[in-house]
Amino acid sequence: MTTMAQNLPEMPATFSFSRAQGPDAQAVEAAFGEVRMAFLESQSLGGATRKSLASLTDTFLDCHRPDWDGYDALAVRPESYENARRFLESLGGLWPQPSVGVEPDGELAFEWFRGPRLRFSVSIGPDATLSYAGMFGTSTVHGTETFLDEVPAGILHHLHRLYRLPV
Amino acid sequence: MDGVDSAELLARFILTRSHINWEEPAEPRLRAEAFMPHPHIALSVFRILGLAEVEILQIGEEVGRLRSKPLVGRGELTAAHVRTLGLDVKAKEPPPRHADIVGWPALTGTPKEDKSRQKLIAMQLVEGVRLVVATND
Numbered sequence: 001m002t003t004m005a006q007n008l009p010e011m012p013a014t015f016s017f018s019r020a021q022g023p024d025a026q027a028v029e030a031a032f033g034e035v036r037m038a039f040l041e042s043q044s045l046g047g048a049t050r051k052s053l054a055s056l057t058d059t060f061l062d063c064h065r066p067d068w069d070g071y072d073a074l075a076v077r078p079e080s081y082e083n084a085r086r087f088l089e090s091l092g093g094l095w096p097q098p099s100v101g102v103e104p105d106g107e108l109a110f111e112w113f114r115g116p117r118l119r120f121s122v123s124i125g126p127d128a129t130l131s132y133a134g135m136f137g138t139s140t141v142h143g144t145e146t147f148l149d150e151v152p153a154g155i156l157h158h159l160h161r162l163y164r165l166p167v
Numbered sequence: 168m169d170g171v172d173s174a175e176l177l178a179r180f181i182l183t184r185s186h187i188n189w190e191e192p193a194e195p196r197l198r199a200e201a202f203m204p205h206p207h208i209a210l211s212v213f214r215i216l217g218l219a220e221v222e223i224l225q226i227g228e229e230v231g232r233l234r235s236k237p238l239v240g241r242g243e244l245t246a247a248h249v250r251t252l253g254l255d256v257k258a259k260e261p262p263p264r265h266a267d268i269v270g271w272p273a274l275t276g277t278p279k280e281d282k283s284r285q286k287l288i289a290m291q292l293v294e295g296v297r298l299v300v301a302t303n304d
């Protein structure tokens with residue numbers, strides 16, 4: 001994975017535009033334009049959130065083509081990136097920043113990890129449905145929520161639960 | 168397909184850095200996403216019990232070569248750990264020593280709900296996994 005966070009506030013070198021033409025090339029270029037705008041907008045956010053957004057952008061750029069994992073994974077779609085970015089921004093600085101990952105179905109994942117059997121993960125794709133799973137000691141949870149413009153109360157409940165447990 | 172003894176050690180070869188959390192470079196951590204099955208509802212692993220490190224590396228390098236990806240590392244776990252989570256391990260050759268972790272929730276009922284179950288199982292799996300990072304990475 002590239003380390004764009006170290007390059008802030010400069011633009012990442014990976015934002016290059018090809019000379020390919022045709023509808024597909026235009027669609028890809030438009031998607032990267034949106035990523036570029038999101039990157040620029042993120043410059044006004046707090047340091048921790050900005051770092052997570054940089055990590056999210058790195059992950060998208062690393063995995064925007066199919067088979068990025070060598071096991072036939074689906075590409076991360078620009079819509080998934082956009083939804084993940086909105087989710088991350090809506091969290092604000094109220095919680096420890098999650099680490100960013102990507103799942104083989106092309107959904108982006110945020111994980112909060114406190115230690116063995118103390119973790120919570122939320123993933124989001126192009127339709128803005130959140131899939132989550134968590135381990136809180138001997139208890140486990142999993143389920144789905146819909147993300148509109150605010151982090152669903154169910155997700156916040158599980159984050160509360162994770163961070164009030166002793167490590 | 169044949170059964171695999173619960174005492175056997177299995178390796179899931181990692182071919183992308185995105186599946187490892189590098190936030191603490193001295194102590195990288197394997198992410199649960201590396202153990203999520205997709206697009207198949209079986210997870211490809213290799214049986215490595217009794218093999219020397221160099222032999223395991225040879226298998227991993229070959230997996231990477233066939234898939235045109237660099238070998239980043241591997242996650243090691245026992246068949247017994249897999250079975251405690253309600254999954255199973257079945258030998259599936261060729262190639263030699265290949266097996267599948269099967270028994271995952273299929274994405275057929277309510278797909279997102281089933282996916283969240285897969286997430287949880289992958290999370291539980293990775294709790295019992297030892298990460299070995301490829302030294303040539």
